[in-house]
Amino acid sequence: MNKKIVHVAVGVIKAENSVFICKRPDNKHQGGLWEFPGGKVERGESVFTALQRELLEEVALTIHSSTELLVIEHDYGDKQVRLDVHLLTDFHGEAHGAEGQQGKWVAITELDNYAFPAANVAIIEKIKAL
Ligand SMILES: Nc1nc2c([nH]c(=O)n2[C@H]2C[C@H](O)[C@@H](COP(=O)(O)OP(=O)(O)OP(=O)(O)O)O2)c(=O)[nH]1
Numbered sequence: 001m002n003k004k005i006v007h008v009a010v011g012v013i014k015a016e017n018s019v020f021i022c023k024r025p026d027n028k029h030q031g032g033l034w035e036f037p038g039g040k041v042e043r044g045e046s047v048f049t050a051l052q053r054e055l056l057e058e059v060a061l062t063i064h065s066s067t068e069l070l071v072i073e074h075d076y077g078d079k080q081v082r083l084d085v086h087l088l089t090d091f092h093g094e095a096h097g098a099e100g101q102q103g104k105w106v107a108i109t110e111l112d113n114y115a116f117p118a119a120n121v122a123i124i125e126k127i128k129a130l
């Protein structure tokens, strides 16, 4: 069966040796797990534009530029996603969970203590190697 692939822009917000992560609301797909902020890329939108829009909404940051980190395709069974993951080091604002969700800066060496969706294993490996 051909399933629709959901295209998602994911931002790894990094400052010094920490990254900013948020907790996904319980009622969402992969809810209750931690994530790197981001969301669906809309029709006609670039990954960068989607990141600018989603990160302003979700964590109140203004993104000035980004660099591609990796692309992951993952099938959760109930949903198939393509994650376009960008590294964000050029931004301004005070990161916080702007939609009422938990959000925090976490040292990269501490990321293994947080539960992420299965597709994120490759993202975390990549971040550790930065
Ligand atoms: N943002 C984000 N999504 C992730 C990560 N890892 C992962 O598997 N996903 C999946 C979970 C979801 O199926 C999908 C993102 O969807 P989303 O619900 O955040 O999209 P959105 O922000 O546009 O939400 P909505 O407006 O449609 O409610 O990607 C991650 O680190 N960050």
Ligand SMILES: [Mg+2]
Residues within 6 Å of the ligand: 037, 038, 039, 040, 054, 058
């Ligand atoms: Mg989102």
